[in-house]
Amino acid sequence: MSFSLEEVASHNKPTSCWVIIAQQVYDVTDFLLEHPGGSSIILKYAGCDATRAYEPIHPKDALEKHLPKSKHLGAVDTEAAQKLKEAEVNRQKTKDEVRVEKAMKERPLLSRILSLNDMEAVAKRILPFKVYSFYSAGADDEITLDQNSRAYSRFFFNPRVMKPVSNCDTSISILGFKSSLPIFVCGAALAKLGHPLGEVNITRACGKAKLSQMISTHCSCSYSEIADAALPDQPLFFQLYKSSNDAKAAMLIEEVERLGYKSIWLTVDLASLGNRERDVKSGWVLEDQESGVPPVYVEEVAKGGEESVNFFGTSSPVVALDDRDMTWEKTIPWLRSVTKLPIVLKGIQCVEDVVLAAEAGVDGILLSNHGGASTLLDCCAAA
Numbered sequence: 001m002s003f004s005l006e007e008v009a010s011h012n013k014p015t016s017c018w019v020i021i022a023q024q025v026y027d028v029t030d031f032l033l034e035h036p037g038g039s040s041i042i043l044k045y046a047g048c049d050a051t052r053a054y055e056p057i058h059p060k061d062a063l064e065k066h067l068p069k070s071k072h073l074g075a076v077d078t079e080a081a082q083k084l085k086e087a088e089v090n091r092q093k094t095k096d097e098v099r100v101e102k103a104m105k106e107r108p109l110l111s112r113i114l115s116l117n118d119m120e121a122v123a124k125r126i127l128p129f130k131v132y133s134f135y136s137a138g139a140d141d142e143i144t145l146d147q148n149s150r151a152y153s154r155f156f157f158n159p160r161v162m163k164p165v166s167n168c169d170t171s172i173s174i175l176g177f178k179s180s181l182p183i184f185v186c187g188a189a190l191a192k193l194g195h196p197l198g199e200v201n202i203t204r205a206c207g208k209a210k211l212s213q214m215i216s217t218h219c220s221c222s223y224s225e226i227a228d229a230a231l232p233d234q235p236l237f238f239q240l241y242k243s244s245n246d247a248k249a250a251m252l253i254e255e256v257e258r259l260g261y262k263s264i265w266l267t268v269d270l271a272s273l274g275n276r277e278r279d280v281k282s283g284w285v286l287e288d289q290e291s292g293v294p295p296v297y298v299e300e301v302a303k304g305g306e307e308s309v310n311f312f313g314t315s316s317p318v319v320a321l322d323d324r325d326m327t328w329e330k331t332i333p334w335l336r337s338v339t340k341l342p343i344v345l346k347g348i349q350c351v352e353d354v355v356l357a358a359e360a361g362v363d364g365i366l367l368s369n370h371g372g373a374s375t376l377l378d379c380c381a382a383a
């Protein structure tokens with residue numbers, strides 16, 4: 001079955017909502033309320049082509065996994081496909097896209113980027129404004145974000161000399177897996193926003209460097225693509241945002257266990273999303289930059305605009321359907337009952353909770369305040 005653009009466009013309401021993704025037509029009416037980001041994000045594209053918004057965020061298999069087959073209605077017809085292609089070719093680039101294209105051409109060679117600070121400065125130049133805001137924003141006044149990096153300058157080495165060092169071994173073992181350095185790659189959502197190869201690229205790098213990698217529940221490549229990119233003996237850990245629906249969470253764990261992931265890192269510091277103001281603001285800051293004229297706010301403009309403001313930014317969907325009522329007594333035994341993998345709690349921040357974690361019998365903890373980025377509170381102690 002194939003559809004014209006006009007036919008798709010007539011399904012542009014919450015009561016009948018179709019979208020086009022990669023020239024395929026989907027009926028997402030029933031899915032609206034299940035979408036992790038809520039319905040309003042999808043409704044923005046109701047009756048339209050959502051490909052450009054959809055592809056950099058969602059794993060390849062998201063539609064197949066979450067929409068019943070019957071909701072994949074068919075493809076657009078030949079004329080519609082042609083029109084969509086033309087619209088994409090003729091689309092006027094935004095100022096931010098033009099800026100990014102220029103910055104990409106002028107970016108330094110990788111071999112000249114010597115430190116994380118250098119890398120961050122390049123990222124700020126070459127990433128789209130909204131993406132950089134999402135990747136870098138901290139909660140509230142970003143005091144914890146700032147303190148996390150400052151903490152490194154509060155501690156000093158007392159170097160000892162006259163020791164043999166020609167044969168140093170920097171490797172350690174993390175949950176029984178050898179790592180060439182005492183670091184690993186932490187789980188982070190949406191890598192494809194920064195590079196089209198997304199998490200898979202990082203997996204390949206970890207394979208070469210012999211490092212472990214934790215994969216976010218909200219990675220933008222599929223869990224299986226990432227598993228396929230890993231070398232046979234390369235450990236992948238899975239970061240779990242636990243759904244409030246236990247059965248769904250158990251299915252997810254079963255899936256990654258089957259794919260060969262080696263441990264479950266339950267994130268416990270995100271019962272609610274932090275107030276990431278730079279991320280929230282980035283949408284309207286960008287709109288003002290694009291319009292090129294100083295914004296003029298009048299009552300009429302503000303009206304109606306107020307309700308549509310997304311107060312959580314790009315991260316908003318991340319915790320929308322997550323379990324906000326996890327407890328030591330309930331959640332850890334439940335997790336043990338659904339997996340044999342080692343369990344690590346990610347986001348422990350005080351001694352009292354370390355003790356409770358040990359009593360609960362977990363296999364490890366990750367001392368972390370989520371980078372001062374997304375936790376509910378700013379002003380948490382540096383971690």
Ligand code: HEM
Nearest residue numbers: 028036037041042050053062063066189218313314317318
């Ligand atoms: C069918 C059409 C869909 C459309 C048009 C759509 C659109 C979007 C958009 C535009 C965002 C970004 C929100 C933002 O920038 O603030 C988003 C986020 C998200 N969507 Fe969808 N979506 C669709 C289907 C799905 C499906 C099937 C899933 C699978 C569960 C899904 C899961 C998510 C998740 C988890 C996020 C948050 C980003 C992340 O952490 O990965 N979406 N969606």
Ligand SMILES: Cc1cc2nc3c(=O)[nH]c(=O)nc-3n(C[C@H](O)[C@H](O)[C@H](O)COP(=O)(O)O)c2cc1C
Nearest residue numbers: 135186187188189216218239267368369370371383
């Ligand atoms: C862009 C970005 C995305 C992140 N996504 C996730 C995520 O999906 N799940 C999660 O548990 N933590 C996520 N984090 C937090 C990191 O895993 C990590 O806790 C943070 O970068 C601070 O490092 P630390 O825990 O070593 O202090 C994200 C961090 C950033 C910067």
